[in-house]
Amino acid sequence: MGKVIMHNVMSVDGFIADENDGVGPLHDWYYNGDTPLAEQDEQGFDHSEGGNGFKVSRASADYVRKMWRSIGVIVIGRRLFDLTNGWEGSPPTGDHVVVVSHRPKPEGWHPEASYHFVTDVTAAIAKAQELAGERTISLNAGDVGGQILAAGLVDEVAIDVVPVVFGSGRRYFGGIGGQHLLEQPHLVVQGDGVLHLKFKVRR
Template sequence: MLSLPVEPTAHRIIIFPLTEFQNLHYVAGPDDDVSLVFKWMTSGNTNLTASKGDGDIELKVSEKSVEVFEEAIEQIGALVAGRRLFEMTHGWGGKHPVNAPVVVVTHRPAPEWVKADWPVTFTNSIESAIEQAKAIAGDKKVAIASTTILHQCLRAGLVDEIHVDLVPYLLGAGVRMFDTLDAPIELKSTSIIPSTGVTHLTFRIVK
């Protein structure tokens, strides 16, 4: 993932979702089906291992996508997620594939299955989540991984950068990404990386 330079003491809040071509609307199909959205991760010619707490994920992507993934791991210092995604992934087994601590926004107590040594924090607001994630990330970036959380952060003006992995499918229905904005948001394209089955796009939010 390519992005604008970051000063050592600055924080950049970024969105790191996956989506598809139809007006950048969908991050998943009906019933949370992500088979087409993630198909590019098994369509390349280069092996890539993404490690989670409950086991490795063996991927096959293009060399360019490997570079994007490795740069994301290097740059992201903390990740903010919603309760729904955290539970759907079972907390990534205690280790997210980008190998960064996770801050979960929720109004309920932590699930009983969360282990004490997992690098995860629970808080009840996006403002608190972003502040805690900034403190954890240090001079690295904070990534937002959940659709509902990114909606709230966009409306609150907390996002600096958007990274989109654009795949060539028209899902027609599913989980939408940008349909609850209060007003248009101007973007400036900073990076376009064509790859096998996906185009990696990065935009800076004009403020």
């Protein structure tokens, strides 16, 4: 069974977006390097604005490529689905998307896309594990991610920390309550304008 990894880009004060869902400079590091994320034989990895391709530092490229290639399923909440229109049925990586929502998939929306709508976080992880097999399940941070972490269903937390302070906005761990312990970071990669960290969740 594949690992469940909660992942997102985050400000140093713990936010994944501002109160209006703007990401400000959080994604600038995707464009400030000279190494394309997508290699010549890869069709994915390019959901950049304008479709010009992400170019990052060599350190970030090595880290992100390895992580993204391992992903079989992405789990997101309805907010992200609506903001991106589900990436028009073509997720940035992985073969399937599971959306946690009390509203069904929009009628007629990209019927060819492998997007699955479920009403609670436990069902989301169960469906994702069914679809992923041995591949990684990438869980978007925020309210849904925080709920799944609180339910004890997350194996690792991966954070791309960007040197900016938002002051308020959408929290990485959502409205999670209680204390949740992580192990010491088992991966630390210094990119250009971003610090990549990975923590195992303490059981």
